[in-house]
Amino acid sequence: MNRTIVKFTKETFDELKSLLLADRNEKHAFLLCNLAQSSHHTCNTVFLVDKIVIFDEKEISVSAVHVEIENDLVNGLFQQFVNGKHQALISCHSHPFEEGNVWFSGIDDANDQKLFEYFYTEITKHKPDAQMLTMVFGQKTIAARGYVKETKVFTSVDQIVVVGYPMKYITPVNKSHEDHTVDMKMYNRQILGFGEAGQKELSRLKVTLVGAGGTGSILAETLVRLGVKNLVIIDDDKLEDTNLNRWQGGKICHVGRYKVNILKDLLYPIAFDLKIKTFESTLFNEEVIDYIKDSDVVIGAVDSNKARYLLNRMALAYLIPYLDCSSGIVVEQGNIKELSARNVVVVPAATHCFNCEEVYFKKTEFAYDFVSESMKKEAQRRKYIQVEDISVKSPSVYPLNMLSVSTLSLEFMNLFWGYKDKMLENTYINCMTLENQGQKIAWEHQKPNSSCIDCQDRVALGDRAKVWELFFKEG
Ligand SMILES: [Zn+2]
Ligand SMILES: [Zn+2]
Known part of the structure; x- marks a missing residue:
């Protein structure tokens, strides 16, 4: 089709x-x-x-x-x-x-x-x-x-x-009729709040989820429960026993299997009309990029800036909204320095992109990714470059991942339901306790930075951008 x-x-x-x-x-x-x-x-x-x-x-x-x-x-x-x-x-x-x-x-x-x-x-x-x-x-x-x-x-x-x-x-008025009926019954309660049009739209989307780890596994289930029917999931990891503290739906018997395949088994029984395509691969694979470049939205639940850099470039080249979901715990000398859930929304030409924040991608990190193993060792020995090393295990906990997924999913909903435009003035998403009558959850999205090379020169380039060549060529 x-x-x-x-x-x-x-x-x-x-x-x-x-x-x-x-x-x-x-x-x-x-x-x-x-x-x-x-x-x-x-x-x-x-x-x-x-x-x-x-x-x-x-x-x-x-x-x-x-x-x-x-x-x-x-x-x-x-x-x-x-x-x-x-x-x-x-x-x-x-x-x-x-x-x-x-x-x-x-x-x-x-x-x-x-x-x-x-x-x-x-x-x-x-x-x-x-x-x-x-x-x-x-x-x-x-x-x-x-x-x-x-x-x-x-x-x-x-x-x-x-x-x-x-x-x-x-939909163009002259478009030939297309049969697309989806069982809407299970979504009754959310349709009551957000309307049926967005619900139908959701069922037509091709949603790509990059990363099926702690946050990715929660995202996958959330997307299916929201009504996404066509889901692509990309991850080359197998489930380990140390993942079970936070991996949504994970059981002891799953350990050792590819995460994307476990997710398939877990997700299919949740809803009708699902189509889930999985890749037991990293994102850095030409076949994967070729398959996902027509996506309606890409969600990144990755732990490397290299992957974020590629997704950012792909989002701009192919006009795909890109939502990035992460959480972080920083411990220093026994003290907790940071507990964070971070959401980044990149809508091409409408919001800022990762590269608009000039400090975000430290170019040296990427230079490092391109060079050969021996050059890497030499660079490390001379302490030329400090790089993120994702093989070092960092602290991670289920509720913080859930928080990041929750707020990102509300952004995802707005992207396709547009509910924020329907909210009355002074209405916002509110976290209340008995003592505290309103802790507002609010997002502010900046406009693209006029000096960002990606936002100025790399939007809507399509296949001409050759994004897959960014990382796949040795040397
Ligand atoms: Zn005419
Ligand atoms: Zn930008």
Whole structure:
């Protein structure tokens, strides 16, 4: 089931809408896109919108029925596309007079056919893997389609995703009917609080969980109980007896088995319609990255900054919200210096990323990851670099992991239910005791840092970002 998805950052989507629907005249724009294309047959093809090219009104003749763009102009744009690095194009225009369901007109059909034929005959001579879609925007709805050159038929686009906080999912009006019914009964009590629309959305998501350790195991169960149906879990560890103090659902008889496989056994009996794909592997595996790059959200429950660095880059390149969940206990000379549960929310182009905090990734650590074993030893001997050593066991306790998972899961819920927008003013998540009438749980998410190279130059690059090459090449 290979679906076609178009992903925008909220910023780009809002800009495009305001350009196309600025007044009552039809407008035309081209979107320069990159792609997420997996070799895995169950994965989706994702168009990642990078830049808008809008045509000036002087360059087009506007009639009552349609916008005609000068051929020179289209040729110029196609030439620009051929010479540039982008992998895909979307031609879009507006029907500003349409308040109801927007449809491609007969003239649109003829124009699009010409455009598609030209694209898949001439443009693909220079860029064989290039792809194209067309879209039409009404005031409230969108229609979108692709094209199969061999059969000369239009194909439907399955979903338009606006990546923001919260996320927004738009189904194109011309999309062919899809059977997707999920048993909602077990979610009655949460639907009462948060509504059915978000619940249905959750059941359609592809959620990737990286790390199935102390926090990961609690997260996995939480996600399934919340209503996630399509879950990918990645971890190469086997359960040890020292994990049993905190590993959700773990039993003595499980010790020695791969954590991801135990989770499968534990999760399947919880809910109907589950699909769980597991990898007995680390994240640093090209096949894994290829499989998860079309995810709707990635949750990191990892204990290394190297993994966080890769997930951060992947999130920005493929416009995937990335939620990082961790906890920490620092003991120094018998005193507890720190007890912490930390949640980091990275929504591409909407919130800050890990790299926005300049101090977060100490570059030397990563340099260390790239070099050979002998160079590492030498560097350590000379004390050039201090590195995180994840083979050293650090203290860890179930309730602190649960706390981190709880607060992160509330963020996850907001991403897809958008419940924070529905909360009344002065309403917040409240932890109460008899003595204390309100300890507010609140999150504040910063905007992307304007000097962050990742947020400024590495958003929506798709497969062009080649994130898997960051760590997989020796040397
Ligand atoms: Zn039209
Ligand atoms: Zn950033």
